[in-house]
Amino acid sequence: MHGQTKGLAYAIFYPLLAVLGVPGNLTTIVILSRGRCSLSRCITRYLVGMAVTDLLVLIIAVILNRMSVIYLPVFFLSTTPVCSLKIALIYAARDSSVWLTVAFTFDRFVAICCQNWKTKYCTERMARMVIAAVCAVSCVKNIPWYFVYEPLYIIDGDPWFCNIKSSFYSELFWAAFDWIDRILNPCAPFLVMLLLNALTVRNILVANRARRRLRVQNTGDRQNDPEMESRRKSIVLLFTISGSFLVLWTLYVVHFFHVRFTNNSYSTGSNLNDPWFILQETGNMSQLLSCCTNTCIYAGTQTKFREEFINGLKYPLIRIRKQTQECGAIRAHGSSSGNTEREGERPSHADSYLRQKRADTSSCRSEREVIDGAEHPFAFRSNVDYFKLPRRISRRARREIESIMSSRSVSRLLGLET
Structure with a gap:
């Protein structure tokens, strides 16, 4: 969709996005997959699916597409067939990420507002089915993007980079496809998430007022209610995930309406003097940034997630400390064993520790000999x-x-x- 992107801002922004986003999403996947964040399996499936699709967007769109063009412009990834394939995969991963966010919002709406459907819909099996369906539909829906582009340059008979065909703006099929694509992402997710969040928050506030009245009438207790605190955190999580999506995709939608209602075209190359090119690239950068925000959102709203993240950072230090203590015990034993045996003194703590380790090792070895001796000659x-x-x-x-x-x-x- 562009030629060689030039500029110091791109050379700094995209590597920084990859350095922060890829490890962040990997960390999110590992922490959530362990199942120790006090979240249901259904919610965990959706959050892991969102993190995986965000990671794919960062790898394909940022590393293989943007950074490769900046740092390796003459590379096979910049040839037109590979470039077209990358863009189709980018749209597929992006749509999967967005609609999994919508699916997560709908799942929380059903769990809070539709108690009759909760037991049937809010299950791990249904979450897996929804994730698979969303990813499959997103891949099929974005296949036409592969045929939208033509070579931007032809050098020695080889096509390089991607340029949108002129027929994309004139033919009815491509105009309808572009409208459908923008309606399905991000216009429809905008409206759906706003509606579902409004209904969910309204239901929670009504239930909170009723619960508060009952607690005051029955016990006269006006102190903090753990259930109310849990519901408040649910509202914060929903609004932060949906709100970040709405804010970071706004410029992208504004640029789309500008192109379609003013009969202009999408910019190619790199023209920093064109304000509409700056709007286009800023919209692209902000919607790619939305793939890095979920880790910060979870860390800011979920106590258990923060605890698991901190424990993961401490684990290497704990292992190093344990190894250091064992080495210190061995050195202390080596320096004191001679004096202990010669003078008949009481064995030190390091000596008893090493004897216990030898006893455990010998017992494990004897058990292994018995088991292996029964199976092997x-x-x-x-x-x-x-x-x-x-x-x-x-x-x-x-x-x-x-x-x-x-x-x-x-x-x-x-x-x-x-």
């Missing part, structure tokens, strides 16, 4: 059982023979030798 024993090494032998020869024997025993245990 060659039980897992030490190398001395297989081969009696003489006492007078060089260290190098001893190491080579031991490594050979060890590999053979392991191979037998794995069933690689008979």
Whole structure:
């Protein structure tokens, strides 16, 4: 849809978007997939699906499309067939991300406002079906985008970059396709999410007022209600997800209406003196930025998500600290074992710790020998059982023979030798 994008703003913005967005979405997928955020499986499926589609948008649209054009303009990714395929995949991933956000909003609307449908619709199985259907329809719907583009340059007979065909603005089929595409994304999601959020919030506020009156009449308690606090967090989560989508897609919609109602065309190349080109690129950048905001939204609204994220950051430090403590115990044992045995003193804490580790290791080894001995004719024993090494032998020869024997025993245990 564009030639080589030039400018310092693009060279900074898109790498920064990739550096923040890709690890952020990967972190979101890992944390939510663990199922420790006190969310139902249905909600978790939708949020993971949204994170996966956002990650695909960042990989295809930002890394393979925008950054490749900036840093590797003469590359096979910039040839017209590959460029057309990238754009079709970008539209498919983008539509999947947007409509999964709508599906999540509708799921929360049913769970809060339609109690009769809740048990049938708000299930993990239904969430998987909806996610699969949304992704499949998005892929099929965006196939025509592959045929919209023609080469922007032809160099030595090879087509380079993508330029929209002139027939796209004149033929009725392409005009109808462009209108349908913009109506389905983002105009329809705009209206649907605004309506569903308004109805959901209205239902929550009415239920909150009734619950507050009942609590005051029955117990006279005006303190904070945990259920009310949970509902408040639900409202915040819905509004932040939907609100960020509405704000970041506004410029994209405004530019679309400008193109269609003024009979202009989409800009190609890079003309920083054209205000409509600046509007087009700002809209593209803002709608790509919407793929990075969900991680910040979850971290800002969900306490359990923040706790899991912090625990993930602390895990490497905890492992390093544990290894350091074990190494310190071993060094302390090495320095004090000689004095302890010579003077008959009481064993130190490090000595008892190492003895316990040896006892656990020997017990596990004996159990493994019994189990493996029942399944394999060659039980897992030490190398001395297989081969009696003489006492007078060089260290190098001893190491080579031991490594050979060890590999053979392991191979037998794995069933690689008979």
